[in-house]
Amino acid sequence: MNGNDFKLLEYQKTNLPEFSRISFSPSGSLLAVPTTYGISVLARENWEEQQELKEGRSFGVFACWCGDDARLLVGYEDGSLVLWNCRYGELIDKMKHRTKVMDAVWNDKKSFLVMVDQDGQISSWENIPKVQIQLNRS
Secondary structure, three states, X not given: OOHHHOOOOOOOOOOXXXXXXXXXXXXXXEEEEEEOOEEEEEEOOXXXXXXXXXXXXXXXXXXXXXXXXXXXXXXEOOOEEEEEEOOOXXXXXXXXXXXXXXXXXXXXXXXXXXXXXXXXXXXXXXXXXXXXXXXXXX
């Protein structure tokens, strides 16, 4: 790698939380970035914001893609976990954990999430809802 391979991305929307994790979508075409009240989803081809996913007034801590470019789980500082439809910016499902969830991973073969909270407790979320693709949207 030489110095020409490194490019500084000029994306300074807001201050990130103390601990945050960015994540590429499975296809690599989208990048989820935690921000002050949610997650920004950027297009890899031009780094433009495609969606801003907000829920409540808590920092986004991490983003975890759930097997495709449509479902994105966002963990918030207040312990909220929100599953988003990134195609339309719609909330699919939401749950509240007892404390802040620090990270999560998706198991594509079994279709479930495993997460770890700030106390080191590991738990899972199974039966993740699928995104229903609607061809005619108004």
